[in-house]
Amino acid sequence: MLSKSHLKLITSLRLGKFRHEEGLFTVEGVKMVNELLYSNFEIKAIFATDEWISAGHLPPKRYTVEIFEISQTELEKISNLSTPNQVLALAFIKPNESLKCFKNEWVLALDQIRDPGNMGTIVRTADWFGFKRIVAAHGTVDLWNPKVVQASMGSVFRIPVHYTDLAEFLAKVCNTARIYGAFMEGDPVSETIFSDSGVMVIGNESHGISPTIAGLVHKKVTIMPATPDFNGRAESLNASLATAILCYEIQKQSKT
Amino acid sequence: MLSKSHLKLITSLRLGKFRHEEGLFTVEGVKMVNELLYSNFEIKAIFATDEWISAGHLPPKRYTVEIFEISQTELEKISNLSTPNQVLALAFIKPNESLKCFKNEWVLALDQIRDPGNMGTIVRTADWFGFKRIVAAHGTVDLWNPKVVQASMGSVFRIPVHYTDLAEFLAKVCNTARIYGAFMEGDPVSETIFSDSGVMVIGNESHGISPTIAGLVHKKVTIMPATPDFNGRAESLNASLATAILCYEIQKQSKT
Numbered sequence: 001m002l003s004k005s006h007l008k009l010i011t012s013l014r015l016g017k018f019r020h021e022e023g024l025f026t027v028e029g030v031k032m033v034n035e036l037l038y039s040n041f042e043i044k045a046i047f048a049t050d051e052w053i054s055a056g057h058l059p060p061k062r063y064t065v066e067i068f069e070i071s072q073t074e075l076e077k078i079s080n081l082s083t084p085n086q087v088l089a090l091a092f093i094k095p096n097e098s099l100k101c102f103k104n105e106w107v108l109a110l111d112q113i114r115d116p117g118n119m120g121t122i123v124r125t126a127d128w129f130g131f132k133r134i135v136a137a138h139g140t141v142d143l144w145n146p147k148v149v150q151a152s153m154g155s156v157f158r159i160p161v162h163y164t165d166l167a168e169f170l171a172k173v174c175n176t177a178r179i180y181g182a183f184m185e186g187d188p189v190s191e192t193i194f195s196d197s198g199v200m201v202i203g204n205e206s207h208g209i210s211p212t213i214a215g216l217v218h219k220k221v222t223i224m225p226a227t228p229d230f231n232g233r234a235e236s237l238n239a240s241l242a243t244a245i246l247c248y249e250i251q252k253q254s255k256t
Numbered sequence: 257m258l259s260k261s262h263l264k265l266i267t268s269l270r271l272g273k274f275r276h277e278e279g280l281f282t283v284e285g286v287k288m289v290n291e292l293l294y295s296n297f298e299i300k301a302i303f304a305t306d307e308w309i310s311a312g313h314l315p316p317k318r319y320t321v322e323i324f325e326i327s328q329t330e331l332e333k334i335s336n337l338s339t340p341n342q343v344l345a346l347a348f349i350k351p352n353e354s355l356k357c358f359k360n361e362w363v364l365a366l367d368q369i370r371d372p373g374n375m376g377t378i379v380r381t382a383d384w385f386g387f388k389r390i391v392a393a394h395g396t397v398d399l400w401n402p403k404v405v406q407a408s409m410g411s412v413f414r415i416p417v418h419y420t421d422l423a424e425f426l427a428k429v430c431n432t433a434r435i436y437g438a439f440m441e442g443d444p445v446s447e448t449i450f451s452d453s454g455v456m457v458i459g460n461e462s463h464g465i466s467p468t469i470a471g472l473v474h475k476k477v478t479i480m481p482a483t484p485d486f487n488g489r490a491e492s493l494n495a496s497l498a499t500a501i502l503c504y505e506i507q508k509q510s511k512t
Contacts, residue, residue: 121497128493130482153491190508226386226507235409237384241377241500244493248501251482252446 002047002074010047010078010090016142023093025144026078029085030057035154036089037062044090049075052086080146093144099162099173104197105132106250107174111166111213112139112204113239119143120151121240122202127155129247134159135199137166137213166201170216174199179218181209182246184236186220189246194253200246205239221246258303258330266303266334266346272398279349281400282334285341286313291410292345293318300346305331308342336402349400355418355429360453361388362506363430367422367469368395368460369495375399376407377496378458383411385503390415391455393422393469422457426472430455435474437465438502440492442476445502450509456502461495477502 010026012018019025024044027036030052036043037059045066053069075084108126113119119141126134141148143161170179178198201217203209209217223237223245236242266282268274275281280300283292286308292299293315301322309325331340364382369375375397382390397404399417426435434454457473459465465473479493479501492498 121494125493125497128481190504190511223504225384237381237500238377241381241497244497244500245504248446248479248504255446 002068002070002078006045006047006068007074007077010088013090014080014146016145019093019142019144024090025093025149026080026146027089027091027149028079028081028087028146029150030087032150032154033057033087033089035157036091039154039157041094041157042092044092046087046089047075047078048087057087081150094160096163097160099133099135099164099169102132102197103176106197106254107131107177107199108134108243108247109166109170109199109201110134110136110140111201111209112137112207113202114139114141115205115239116141116145116147117151118205118238118240119145120148120153120156122243123148123152123159123161124155125240125244125247127152127159129251131159131247134161135166135169136161136163137210138163167212167216170199170201170213179216181214181217181220182242183209183214183217183220183222186222188224189221189249190224192219192221192249194250196254200250202239202243202246208236258324258326258334262301262303262324263330263333266344269346270336270402272401275349275398275400280346281349281405282336282402283345283347283405284335284337284343284402285406286343288406288410289313289343289345291413292347295410295413297350297413298348300348302343302345303331303334304343313343337406350416352419353416355389355391355420355425358388358453359432362453362510363387363433363455364390364499364503365422365426365455365457366390366392366396367457367465368393368463369458370395370397371461371495372397372401372403373407374461374494374496375401376404376409376412378499379404379408379415379417380411381496381500381503383408383415385507387415387503390417391422391425392417392419393466394419423468423472426455426457426469435472437470437473437476438498439465439470439473439476439478442478444480445477445505446480448475448477448505450506452510456506458495458499458502464492 013024013026027033043065047068047070078088108131143156149156178195181201201209223242269280269282283289299321303324303326305328334344364387399412405412434451437457457465479498
């Protein structure tokens with residue numbers, strides 16, 4: 001059964017304010033909860049239908065997690081999915097660690113990505129291509145937003161995202177790294193030789209990289225369209241596609 | 257004013273059946289309608305608020321298009337957008353031409369992409385990277401679905417998409433072309449040397465490339481994750497990201 005206090009708690013977590021007050025976020029569906037179960041995130045409780053419970057998804061190390069059996073109707077009340085899928089878990093948000101500069105790796109930096117779908121996809125992509133961490137400027141959409149968590153397909157459990165003052169991070173903490181930025185007017189990515197490690201900055205969906213951050217970038221790069229009239233119309237590929245291409249190219253060069 | 261018959265006609269076009277019976281589709285918002293106005297698509301009528309009409313968006317060659325002034329409330333009734341934006345146009349669907357094989361160019365082939373957002377993004381990406389046409393297997397989401405049109409950001413007006421029997425196209429019409437396909441188990445894209453022209457096949461979001469089509473592919477390619485455990489979990493990048501990376505790599509190689 002779903003108690004009133006659980007219903008109230010879980011639905012309140014749709015808002016970032018309450019997620020961070022409670023230190024909790026939600027994870028939904030069989031596949032995503034499975035990713036959570038095998039991650040190193042602490043789980044507060046699981047709310048699941050009989051179907052999920054009887055299938056025995058729990059690995060031994062999770063035997064102590066509290067499980068509440070709920071009905072399909074109750075699941076629909078707490079779910080953020082258009083098609084609720086057997087289970088919702090409450091997990092503890094990991095604290096935002098202060099970030100050092102890691103000299104021999106590539107870091108993805110996000111300058112205020114706002115769309116949860118884009119954010120989740122970007123986290124997923126960075127994880128796919130072996131980036132070890134992401135730095136996000138204040139103003140970037142919350143990582144624990146249910147849509148970000150779902151769109152990341154579990155990558156939020158694998159790759160840390162540090163929210164910070166991005167200008168300070170680039171200027172002081174990581175001031176020996178080579179900093180690249182995705183702009184509409186830069187050198188073609190396809191002709192760029194990337195360094196062995198560095199920071200790749202991706203800007204906001206509408207406004208791109210903010211002026212302060214732009215001033216700290218050493219090399220501006222652009223994913224060129226095949227025909228120049230695209231650029232004449234002042235358009236760009238969307239942020240998540242651009243990130244995928246940049247991460248792909250950086251990973252490709254790092255292997256050769 | 258919006259007549260009842262117009263209201264009925266426009267809202268009926270949300271369904272593919274009626275779009276193809278009427279030969280009409282809808283285009284919305286200032287930016288997208290602008291793309292339409294400067295395209296070579298025929299326009300049946302425009303429904304717009306006073307704000308749009310008084311701003312004088314019409315180029316001379318469109319002076320004969322019939323314009324109906326409607327209220328914001330009427331626009332909300334016919335709009336498919338969460339935030340209706342001044343204008344909705346009714347345009348004529350271009351007939352699905354029979355397709356020849358073009359020997360010296362790259363063609364993108366879609367084997368039943370189902371999600372309208374993915375489809376629009378893929379059309380956009382192919383256009384961005386200079387693909388001249390797309391071939392879509394029957395079962396691929398309708399190009400004139402309002403979500404596809406909007407997600408393409410106007411690329412549906414620039415790049416033709418031919419719906420056809422894809423197996424027959426690959427086996428008979430385009431049987432001299434080199435055919436590549438995106439699979440979960442193929443050679444790394446980053447190590448692949450693509451031919452100067454050919455066909456790149458992208459599969460369905462859930463099931464990938466269907467067995468019949470797979471049998472016609474000459475070279476299977478994969479966008480490799482940095483760490484092999486991703487593949488161990490039988491996962492892949494989503495279809496629109498994969499397409500973006502493949503189109504980028506093909507365009508890059510064609511320039512060198």
